[in-house]
Amino acid sequence: MDRSLAVTERGALAHLCTHLPAYRDLAEAGSWSEDLDWWIGKVRDGGSAVDACRELGLLDGEADTDGAVSRGPDTPSSTGGRLVGLSDVVLTGQYRCPSGRCARRGQRDDRGRTPVCELSGVTMSFHADA
Template sequence: MSSPVERDEQLALLCSQLPLLRRLHQGPVGAARRRTVDQAVRAARTGEPVEAHLVALGLLGDRTDPVHSEPDGRSSLPTPVADDGPHTVPGTHVCPRGVCARREQRRPDRELPVCEVFDVALRFDAES
């Protein structure tokens, strides 16, 4: 069973990865995984745990499998690069419903971040 913090992080992971998951699992080949994605979204919307769905989608290691129980620190995402481009207003965009720990910093040249679970824009939370 996951702690509340882990559940928040899992929801944030699902929310941030939904656009990619939907693109990856289009068409007949992705039908089985697309069902898992849809089940994860339904679970998130109703407040149910999403951990099993994330494991099935390969976004989390299986806690019952000792080989995958601890993250190895590697990521398939590229290493972030420092940028001297336009700067952002202090603050971050957060989950509009307050159900997950997702925090996104919006760059001036980017679209407004969207909560893919609830299909609404993230709410801006200015730093005091």
């Protein structure tokens, strides 16, 4: 079964954003950095992430692209960021794509830094749980 046929634009954007640092390393080692940069520029300017992934061969042999994006109750969260001075209050939620274009979700790293969109370099936006 060709999973790339079922790839959504939001899923492809999330896949690119999540794996872009590793793809940059691979592109540098494989001398295709210019191609990667050109396609990433197209995506930043509103182009299709699905087209970019297909042209760069990033979907062939990959796990299901949407598998890189958690959805539903198992979606990563902030795991309860504590507010200074209000130890009984816990803020929970998820970091989401700052432009709203992709389905990627993120959480703070082990050092407490907020996640960033690997495509734009912009900090992901926090959305508190209801």
